[in-house]
Amino acid sequence: MGHVSRARAFVADAERTRWHDQALWFVRAKRDAAADLVPDWEALRSEAAAIKREALERLPELWIEFEAQATRAGAVVHWARDAEEHNAIVARLLRERGVTRVVKSKSMLTEECGLNPHLERQGIEVVDTDLGERIVQLRSEPPSHIVMPAIHLRRGEVGETFARTMGAPEGLDDPDALTALARHDLRARFLAAEAGITGVNFAVAETGSLVVVSNEGNVDLGTALPKLHIACVGLEKIVPAKRDLPVLLRLLARSATGQAISAYTSHFRGASAGRELHVVIVDNGRSRLLAEPDFREALACIRCGACLNTCPVYRRSGGHSYGTVIPGPIGSVLEPARDLVAHAELPHACTLCGSCAEVCPVRIPLPQQLLAWRGVLAARGLHPRRRRLALRIAAEILSRPTALRLVGGLGRALARALPESLVEQLARPWTRERALPPLPAASFQTLWKRRQATARERGLPARSDAREGDGDAG
Amino acid sequence: MKVGLFIPCYVDQLRPEVGLAVVRLFERLGIAFEIPEAQTCCGQPFATAGEREQADRLGRRFDTIFSGYDVVVTPSGSCAAHVRRHGGDRSSDRIGGRGKGGTGQRTRELCEFLVETDALRGLAGRLPRRVGLHASCHALRDLRQGNPSESREPPRVEPVRALLGALEGIELVELARRDECCGFGGLFSIEQEAVSCRMGLDRIADHERAGAEIVTSSDVSCLLQLEGLARRRGSALVFRHVAELLADALAPDATAAEAADGSR
Amino acid sequence: MSNARDAILAQLAAKRPAFGRARRGLPSPSMPPDAEAVLRARIEAAGGTLQIVPRAGWIERIAWPVAEHPAAPGRGEGRSSPSVYSTLPELASRGPGADGEDWTDGAPLDLAVLRGAFAVVENGAVWQVPRAPEERRAALLAEHLVLVIEGDALVASLHQAYERIDLATLAFGWFLCGPSKTADIEQALVLGAHGPRSLSVVWLRDPPMPGKGATA
Structure with missing residues (x-):
């Protein structure tokens, strides 16, 4: 079981996911407000980034x-x-x-x-x-x-946990009272x-x-x-x-x-x-990571957790979905360095939205590092076979304009002809929660050529160079 | 200035009207352009998937096809960001030619291009609608189009907002989270389908709460994600690329309202 | 088997990175013109309070966090009087542990009154160096903590704060900011996690001399 299935299980509890997202967004918002009160915030980040990197150079x-x-x-x-x-x-x-x-x-x-x-x-x-x-x-x-x-x-x-382990009254759920209980119990310890x-x-x-x-x-x-x-x-x-x-x-x-x-x-x-x-x-493992040019900047991390709080994936999938000691963006960079096979899904638990890099107080280039791990996964053949095959085929098609137009045109024609329910079935999992876009009868290139041909027929001057209009409209 | 238009593969196949909107817009603005027929894909989906070799191969194609143009313009923040920032191969400048004068340096996202060349100067467009602006993560955080909400850098122009904000009658609604990701993320939308959809649904709810009628973006991929989720739920939101809104708003022969409502 | 120390140091030396990211240096933030207001806002944001009073008779002037006045005469023996640990000569310690005995036996300590070195305007923290181990324990075990700073006791930011701190000779010192707190249950803020439930900063400041304001 990897991040994907654990994340899916977390998201299935919509109410908890909503709450988790909002609780962490609240922390992110507090971080934003705190940054507003520091006039040289970005310069401070740059200085901290330089300090931590200097330290890594002189360990x-x-x-x-x-x-x-x-x-x-x-x-x-x-x-x-x-x-x-x-x-x-x-x-x-x-x-x-x-x-x-x-x-x-x-x-x-x-x-x-x-x-x-x-x-x-x-x-x-x-x-x-x-x-x-x-x-x-x-x-x-x-x-x-x-x-x-x-x-x-x-x-x-x-409250349930404290009732079970500390003899707290059943049903107690007030944070003040729960904290007081823990304080009393821990003071003695x-x-x-x-x-x-x-x-x-x-x-x-x-x-x-x-x-x-x-x-x-x-x-x-x-x-x-x-x-x-x-x-x-x-x-x-x-x-x-x-x-x-x-x-x-x-x-x-x-x-x-x-x-x-x-x-x-x-x-x-x-x-x-x-x-x-x-x-x-x-x-x-830290000295080993230090030898990895693509990843060693992650050693600058000061464990503030800001990248977790801002990560739209972390907020909606929960920390346990990562299955690691350190979850979230920084964890997805650090943990594959320990065991790439076990954590092969983590570099992909990310949309590359880039928010983590913006909040990181020491400017760790987290999205680039996650991208670099994806490259390592590909190079070592650790991506699922079906995925590799699909991408290889896609690359072949996209390397040939005629192939793209042919395959695309056929696909769209087929999708338009078949019953909608069948098409949705074929397009899963995209269509589990999403409607398929209405598929156009013709591609842009086809429509563009038609448009130019029409313009020529009407004797209007084509605005753009004729060179592109040479091919016949499909 | 020789302008090459790059209409990304998925726009070509799935949302041709966005490409046509760019054509209409450029014609209206008197910008001469070419659309090289051999163009397909910049390689971005392969780069984000980790398949550098394939990304490199498509990147080189892109580079060759657009080598003769002074500027490459594309209605896609993420494709522009890929060509400009990532390249397919981080160890070299070959792909997208991030080096001096390379294709990477000459590639512009559409709105960025329009603002840089002040192309809309003197033109009055009209769009009497409440519009929600979905920030493309790549346009915002890679291309630095505007200031990410996390950042405290000096203010930058946000081209999409600048262009739309100049339209008469438009109301850009205030979102609770102005630049959170829609959850598309390329293969992420398939591989992490559950989280991806949750992210998209949260964005839609934000736009609905803010009272948006139309959601727009500089990225078609974000719009496909959001539109798919919204349509399945019977949401009244309409999803339009910025190029469509601008082309309609500036069209001399149609009122913007009709154009914006026009069903596809 | 080589020893761990040498093996680690050799590894680190062999894999030394070069980031080439030079420090630029930062201008230290200057003292805001409304330093007192900023300090108060920061302390209150941290759940604490700031009281500014003249030195003379300050014990009678400030609001104490305990029900009974900690210096009320002749009530030291009864439990209705608060137990106090104080390092200020003008306020006597009282209650169990008052004779230098340790508080670690679990006897309740209502109040600790300690001297702080200075306060940091940008974050509301007070720098404090315990003179004796029991002073630090009292600061943690007391239900309420009062930190007394005096005179020209403000610095603008942590940068100036560290200029005042001699780390090379310091066995222990700490910044204290607001009472002990947690938000670990549903992000609900609770004051008094393990340490004091309240922290009051008392700034003994006589009316400013003409032409001189607070400076770092």
């Missing part, structure tokens, strides 16, 4: 600098080539300290690595503390959005936790600092209370220096949610007395 130096600075400040830096190494490092750190209760804030990287199941298999309880992530964790579902993990759910479904795991928004090479943003305060409770903080960071998250932070932070929340800044923007450097900070730097 080894920057990470070495970060490591030296962070170590000097008392952090311990670890390196993981892949998800397995990452999970093993985190598990070892926890095991060595006898930790069994962990609180985790949102981190797409730990999702990508499958950290939770890995730790749970070792008897370590991991509680996702972002409300949306907690909701999907309680439902044993993956997040459907990288910023709003439970955006696919209605309030009643959250924060207080009991022995370690906090977080993602990282920006690692600053110059100072060895980590910047992590959140709205709920869960990142901070999860790092202020337990004595052990493990920060998991992908290779693409580094920025050269402090001066880069204002550029990126001014864009991040505005692009993500339309906020001028998140409620909490925390800067961590090293470990204070009696506490530990461990930084796990993860590759897991």
Whole structure:
């Protein structure tokens, strides 16, 4: 089952699709309004794009600098080539300290690595503390959005989940009351936790600092209370220096949610007395992507989710339809790099409308990248056979004007002669929800020649060169 | 200036009246043109499908056919964008000749051409109708015809709006989402049929809510998608390419109202 | 087996891209003429409040988010008085944990009153550096948070804000903007997700001296 069938299933629930579309469009509209309040919005995007690309050009130096600075400040830096190494490092750190209760804030990287199941298999309880992530964790579902993990759910479904898992009263569906319940439940877990795991928004090479943003305060409770903080960071998250932070932070929340800044923007450097900070730097395919000229700019992504919110396909097909850790346009670029065969439908889950590239705060050329993946799919013969055959035939016909006119004319004549219901049957799936256009008896070229012939007969001067009128009208 | 008219293959076969409207319009405006008979397809459907080889082949044909013209004009934002921006082969400038003086550089979407050459200067057209403007994604975001709603770049002229807005009696209705995709997307409309239709239906609802009588666009493909969905549902909306509206509105011998209502 | 660090660094060095996309630099946004109004609008948009009062007697002048006045005399022992964590000398901490004990035992903390360094006009955030670990915990565990900034305490944007921050020596510091919040259930905004339910920025500002306005 791929994106097409899952998307079809999502769209079949018209009411949910309408709601999902409007909820995300609302976020897009907030983003637009936030951009309106920044006078140099486009220049800011260009600057952020340049910063992230410069960082990608200097990755080894920057990470070495970060490591030296962070170590000097008392952090311990670890390196993981892949998800397995990452999970093993985190598990070892926890095991060595006898930790069994962990609180985790949102981190797409730990999702990508499958950290939770890995730790749970070792008897370590991991509680996702972002409300949306907690909701999907309680439902044993993956997040459907990288910023709003439970955006696919209605309030009643959250209420049912809380009733089943937290003893909430049946039928409770008020967001305030549901949030209060989760707050109460999670507060106790924060207080009991022995370690906090977080993602990282920006690692600053110059100072060895980590910047992590959140709205709920869960990142901070999860790092202020337990004595052990493990920060998991992908290779693409580094920025050269402090001066880069204002550029990126001014864009991040505005692009993500339309906020001028998140409620909490925390800067961590090293470990204070009696506490530990461990930084796990993860590759897991990123250095491989860096070698792909057509796709490596996707490593500039700052995970704001703006491309998801604006994508007309994402809004109507839901995050789960993508079947990936990261859905939407950026996911459709990143995930095929991990497994092209498994995600062969994703580069086609797009009309190339271009809206994603316009909202991207770091100017990732997403439509061109999706187009490039389509080219790779074609080159590797990964498109369905019927599709390839149909296009080959079409190209042959379109390479010959006479063939086009012949096939087109015959097709139209046949369609006009046959019963409408039969034609509609033949033209599926185009006609499942669409009426066929009324088919003209003659093509433009034919009509154009007739028109010129008529003009000549009447002795009127043809406005245009006669050369094109030479052929006989069909 | 030698003008070559490119009437894309699907317009040729499915909506010839759009091509004829361009002819009427050019004749009315006194613009001399030629329509090379060998023309078929610019290669766009193959490029968006990922089939570069076929796109390249058709792109080269296009290039050869239109090599002798100063300007290539086409009533299709997406074909113009393909020839201008993508080419069939991103690694070279062969296709559509994106390089200096190449076909790519000389290709213009119809409305863009009319505005650039100020072709309608001094002509008063009339179209007393409420019109919904469906922005072609490729005209808007590839050809930068106007400002996408996402962008905060300095204001640009939106040729379709400029041309239609100058017509007497016209009311361009205000949409809730002024530039969302119609869901066509070439093969997407078939392969992702369910999502595609949902997208199109949402656009139609927006035009209906805004009180449009006629929906127009610079792309026939968008109009085919929207019209198919609307007709199936018995919607009263009428779908016309900009060239049809302009040709009718500027026609000396017909009132615009009759022309716009004219059934095909 | 080579170690992961060296293997990753070697990979990155071998595949170094060249985008050739130079930075142009950005002019830092200047302080808007109506800085105070913009700051207030941004703080309120984030669900917080801004109170501007003269320094003298400010404790009596501002509106407190708790039912009982946090400095009401002689009521420190009863539960009807709010428990307070304060780093300002003019307001005493009181209630469980007032003697420097930690709040992490779950005792309810009604109010935290902390000093902020400065406020950022373009986004309504306050830069705050906790002096002690419990200060940060109090900022998170309190039901209500009051951040007090003083005097010439506004910067126009994050650009100027970072010019004031010495990241190289900073173990922890944060921008706080409005109360903790979530919209994870149907995009409905709820204040008080995990942290404080309200955040009030108190700007102690004596009437401006003639000929001098707020500057960055």
